[in-house]
Amino acid sequence: GVTVVLHDLQPCTVYFLRVAIIRDGEHRNVSEVVSFTTPGCEPDPPLAPTLISRTKNSLNLQWKGCNDNGSKISHFLLEWDEGIGEDFKSCYTGPRKQHKLFKLSPSTKYSFRLAAKNHFGCSNFSETAVFYTSENTPSAPLPPKLKEAGVYSLSLEWCAPTNPNPNDTLTYVLEMKEAKSGLGFKPKYNGEDLSCTVKNLQRNTTYKFRIFAYNLEGRSNPSGEVKYTTRPARPGCPNKPHVVGTIHARQVTIGWDLPKDNGEMKISSYSLEVCENSDAGNLWKIIYSGTLQEFLYDDLQPGTTYKLRVFCTSPAGQSRPSDVLTIQTPALPPESCSSQPLHSKTKGRDVNLLVPLDKDYRQEVIRAVGLECLRPASCVFQAVNIVGVGMFGGTAKVTTPGTVPAMVPMLQEVENKVPAKQSSTCIAIRWEEPDCHGSQITGYNIEYGDKKIVTVKRVTEYVLKNLQPNTTYRIRIQAINHYGLSPFSPSIRCKTKPLPPEPPQLNCVVYGHQSLRLKWGTVSSKKSRAIFISYNLLMEDRSGRFSVIYRGTDVTHKVQKLTEYTQYKFKIQACNEAGEGPESDIYTFTTTKSPPTALKAPKVHPLNNNCCEIKWETLEPIKGDPIVYCLQVNTGKKAHQIYKGPNTSFSFSNYDANSRYRFKVCAGRQYETFNGLQELWGPYSPSALFSTYKHHSGHDKGSGGKGKGNHSEKGEKCKVGFALIAVLCAVAIQFFSFI
Template sequence: MCDICFFWVFFLQVILVQVNPGETFTIRTEDGALQCIQGPAEVPMMSPNGSIPPIHVPPGYVSQVTDRNGSGPCISRTMRMCFHPSEANIPFLVFFWWLQRIQHSNALLSLNESFQMAIGDILYTFWITLDLTVCVFYRVSTVCNSVKGPSFDAWAFTTHSAPPDTPPPPRLSHRTKSSLTLQWKVCMTELYLIHLCLCSESQWMTLYRGPERKHLCEDLKPATSYSLRLSCVNVGGQSLCSDDLTVRTHIPPPGRCQPPSIVGDVKHKEMTLQWDGPLCGEESENVEFSLEMCAMEEGSEPTEVYCGPKTECTVGNLLPGTTHRFQVRAANSAGYGPYSESVEISTGAGPPGQCSPPAINVTSHTCADVTWENKVSSGIDISEYRLDWGCDLDSLELVYSGTETCFQIFNLEASTYYCCRLQAVNQAGAGPYSDLVMCRTPAVAPDVVSGFRYVDHPLNPTENEPFSHSTCLALTWDEPHCNGAEITSYSISVGDRIITTRSVTGHIIRDLLPDSEYSLQIRAENEMGPGPFSQTLTVRTRPLPPSPPRLECAAVGPQSLKLRWGFSSRSQLTDDTTYILQMEDRNQRFVVVYRGPSHTFKLQRLSESSRYRFRIQTVSEAGEGPFSETYTFSTTKSLPQTLKAPRVVQLEGNACEVTWESIPPMRGDRISYVLQVLGGRDSDYKQVYKGDEASFQLSGLQWNTDYRVRVFACRRCVDTLQDLCGSFSPSTHFNLRRSDATLAVEADITRVPMGKTLSDEQFAGLIVFGVASLSVLMAFLLQLLI
């Protein structure tokens, strides 16, 4: 059988619990007893499975541990084991050892590791290698299967010495302007070294060497930055220096400042002061100054008027002609320095102060007395008073300037608000205005009404009664000033009677005589009484308007009506008389068809056999007269139109056929035709046909004889059973000639119009043509003569 050796390497974690001075740390020992450890001390606690065990410490206790391997707040120990393999049964081996320190405090460390043992009476040897602490006494025992066995006799061994580890930097616990108090943590060492260096230099010096964990560094410079380090020393040597701790000593309070002095001129309400700060040094950095002012009266408390880094200050809101005491002191982060010497400075004489509000006594609605008290000036006599007066602040005007203490104001308006203010003036200037004083004049009766005038038409269109210029007068006026009391009514004087109206600016006087003259006056009234009457207004009513004339129909036609009217029976007619003729339309509304001075008018484009309603009105300078009664006139029915000349066609034998154009029925009335023939030596036409047909055959005519035929249309009215016949057509001339063959011979038609006199229009046209021709001829002759 060969011996095979296996090496197992694992890590132990040890927590070093820092017990501060004056504290007690209690742990349970191997035999179950409680052990109390007094501080200062470091108690190592081992964690065999790599985790940190829960540690219960007193309330408020802060433990400190050292990180060695980077895995957490613990110290790692390396253990190597060499063993032989065995059967499947795996016992557990637990090792315990105690650290014998200088302070004689023991700490129990345990290590759990499993390995397999061989079966038999073979003796195996185990090698356990631990990374132990330097200069420490150990005792080892074993426990198999979690059952404690007998411990070995105390086997003492001591590890070799080594320099201490690098300590943490010291901690500042207190400082003053010339000292620093440092503390540091407990280390496994005998001596501690404190090294000091000015931050502005690079030379280090050892300030302390000893076993204490606290040191007071004295005789340092104020407001100076220092760097400090900590190192440890034991039998193994000196550790490396800790990281630098940079601290700065406090700044001392500043020194005494120079007394304040005046800069420039001293005014009556302000002055500018300056001062010099304390001597230059560390205490003069970031310095602020506090300037205090105190009145000269006994028991006056000083007041701070400035606080800031500047050495100059302007003090305002001072009283003119008064003396004040000033002193200054400096302050920095360390506190205030001593006060400077106090100085007394007086302000100059200034303008007067604010006057008391004046008193106003309103004696009437147009007059007021203003009085005020004599103001005490600021060291200089008052030269004048200024009184401002107005309706409001924006309208204030200077109404008085002098040395008197009263003034009377006239020409005020009734029931009006007024205000005033007072100002005193001396050689130094004008003082502030007094408070504004208000007053109001009493109310009185209204002022005289102005703008009283006559108007053609009422300004108030809501009047229900008709308005006539012959019996009515429309008046209007401007509203007067009410003088503080609202106007309740107006009184109009018309001859011997008084007419009272409402509080409006217009009125209509009715039931007057036409074409009569009246003298009118008006006044306004309020609760204070009636005001004065206005100036007299003389007006005259108009005459009565003309009555309407009688309307007649002078001529009637199927599409026209000629109307005429006479003169008005009332009032005188002048050239300005106008007649207004109105006709009722389809909507039963009367519309104006004529307006003018003429007495006739002809309406065209009317409908035949239609009724029309008319009324007429006369308008003159006296006004518009009433409308006449309604007149009804009707147009006649239209006559049939004139037919064209009939056509004649010769038939066989001594017969012929006469044809003419036909006319359609006219508004439901049938049309008949009348044919007349003139032949041979007859002098009158004879009616040969009357009927509805548009042709007729003539027979029994003589050969080689001249004949003439004509035709006219008749309208057979259904409503009146009358016949309305039109004009004759042009006649047609024909001669019946013998012929062997029966031919349809078209007669030689000669259209000769029937003889009748010229109409009025044709005669007038002929005259116009003649006159025009004569004018042209005379113009031509004159041109030749010239």
């Protein structure tokens, strides 16, 4: 005899066998069909439990059944680690497929695994599933405090809420609205830092602020509201002064206008400066300071050129000087008393001068009066009188010494000056040029970071480059002239943008014949919540170009209306405030083949010789793939496969009397892959009933009958007994007749 070992059989399943003997390729003998049933065993391992819902103190889990392998599953065993990472312990045993655990700790990790039991034993455990209970939302933080007020910015700081969960990573949202505006609050900062600088504000304007704290469970109540006001700016310089009326030999009236920009503060005074066009240099003196916008300058010399300019002052500071007005006084005959230079530089209010007089007088000491509030490198003209004589001569010129420049009055960051692609490594700043104090400014030193200094030319804007991404820099500046370095300006804090993020890994988590569900990143990433990462999902079109099919912050997307068994190509791109990151490599995913549709219930036709025929509908091949069918019979206890193949009918014989058989059929699609022949099965049809119970009349009900046996078991045995006696009597009569 020949022995064959069959492998990969299903537990508790009926199999039908027959043997064909082929001789010379033509003669074929087929044995009778024999059947056998494989024994049952313990269930297959179930899938891991899934999470239905959670709270701070509870987890609600559910699970699905598994293949019972011939014996109905009696109960499930759910084990957990109690959140302390030790050995697994039982937390539920029973037939239900759902269990809720109470009295758990907030924000705690719990692990679970599941097994199934039947008559033959317990299955292996499922894979371990990990779930977390919810966290408490944070308490409301205290209102933010003002750290520093700028002209166009406000720097704020705040503290973490009291008694936060030690496992929390908190993020903060700072909201702002203009105090006088009817508009509501708008977010101005979102992140984990405890300070920020709100920029691009209006000068001398009051704003309201409040702050929220966030964790993964949600946000806190808002803090109290606070008001802070930006500083006013220095006024802009007035226009060039103008002559009012006629220029006389010794006097002229000069007027000027309001500046176009008062820096959001009322102008408190104007200062008119004059410089005589002489060989002494570009030396200026103040000849008027007050609130008027005209001044009668009556200390002129005939035939002399004068330069005049004006600047204004407010509580926020002093403006730059205006453009220069140049005038020429008409000439007159020279006077007897001429001006002479000082013997030495002055440091006080009064100075002594030596004036040459007529030959009948000795040289006398004269005193210049009223020299006050001298500025570095400025010129002062003052009438003199001869001591003890009472006569006034001409004018004398006093020059104060030059010195280092004044402090830079304004330094700020320039928003949107740097392209988005460079904003991670560059910061643009600008400043106002300070007073030069007698020597032209030649450049600036910019200090940033760890006391790094870069020297630039005489400009008022500069872009710091090669910085670290997502880093705060402290920046200050000083001016340079012939006399040296000015004091450093007040420092400002500027932060580079983070680098555009790298693309996440793209996966397909659900394959369908008309859709693909894609997933990337992780929804529980605290970092992504803090810096607002969004994603662009791109898909290749028929022309070979990639276009965006999804844009947003979700980490899953279902691509629909696809064609079965077709390759589709995708790319993923992450974005943050620094811009769009690089596109990923190409990912290729293939839709599945579509399964055949469900068939109608088969039809059962009784035949002679204890046999019936089952027929079902025919399906056309799907895109060239052939269709096969699987016929299953159920006798009330177990389901058995009795036919698999391309035919649409099957003869079923050797069935038992007084039984019910239910037949159902499903269609399968066969196709070839590199792994060999594959089959994709559709759903089973409704079942068709075939009953072998008899009526009182003895006739068979046939296909789909619903009749029940009307004779008791005892009656059936009596009928069999009488039939047997009749047969024996007939045999006896024939025997004796033959004798």
